Amino acid sequence: MTTATTTVTGMAVTGTEPAPSSPPAASTLMRLMWLASPALPVGGFSYSEGLEAAVEAGQVHDEASAARWVHDQLRLGLGRADLPLVAQAFGAWQAHDLPRVAALNDWVRCTRESSEFRQQTEQMGRSLHDWLRQRTPGDERVAFLGQLAPAPTWPVAFALAALHAGAAAREALIACAFGWAENMVQAALKAVPLGQSAGQRMLGQAVEAIGPVVDAALATPDDARQAFTPMLAILSAQHEAQYSRLFRS
Incomplete structure (x- = not known):
């Protein structure tokens, strides 16, 4: 167990071996790259997800500690x-199982451990719904996404966007994880701060970890899904009132 693991949760985790997967078609791959891109107009780049507060507290202070932070949070x-x-x-x-979608959306909102985290998932969910609505105005599922109260959440919206991209589930999760990792590395470059070469090394480490993490996630049943990162929640709550901030709260 690393120091950053204890900082985030105090708990360890086990993974599974990656499952074989066929490569996506070129058009699907490009649409997934689009969804994972920081240029997607959902504002993911504007959040540090507790990292800026960890820097302020001295818990993240160099490349090694930032890399552990990203890896353990992943x-x-x-x-x-x-x-x-x-x-x-x-x-x-x-499956067009809209009651199930609504229940999953509620789970995301109810398990966000700070006001900042809840605002982030709702704001990004709304923004991705707007993007989808402009691209696929006739899909009743997109309309249902926009009707989720009080807002669609990011993971639920991303799942629909990845389905529209023509992706398989594993490809969708890889795109979601990589987009998150890229945003977190960029946040570390600004907040620590670090240089571009350090950022590329950190992103390379995250890329190596994403496959096993995704395969473990695909094998996770409902009753094993959990959101328990108490120290991360404390840092996020502290960030909401942090005097000087680069990132949104």
Whole structure:
């Protein structure tokens, strides 16, 4: 267990071996790259997800500590909560199981451990719904996404966007995880701060970890999905009132 693991949750996690997967078609791959891109107009780049507060507290202070932070948050946060939920929402959208979609959306909102985290998932969910609505105005599932109260959440919206891209579930989760990792590395470059070469090394480490994390998420049943990162929640709550901030709260 690393220091950053204890900082985020105080718990360890196990993974599974990656499953074989056929490569996506070129058009699908490009649409997934679009969804994972920081240029997607959903504002993901404007959040640090507790990292800026961790820098302020001295818990993240160099490349090594920033890399551990991203890696542990990927495994213990995203890999246990958002990625399993994206997989389950993907299946629900595919089956047109709208009550299931609504229940998953409620789970995301109820398990966000700070006001900042809840605002982030709702704001990004609304923005992705607007993007989808302009591209696929006739899809009743997109209309249903916009009707989720009080707002659609990011993982649920991303699952529908990935389905529209023509992706399989595993490809959708890889795109979601990589987009998150790229935003987090960019946040570290600004907040620590770090240089571009350090950022590329950090992103390379995240890329190596994403496959096993995604495969574990795909194998996670409903009753094993969890959102339990108490120290991360405390840092996020502290960030809401942090005196000087680069990132949104």
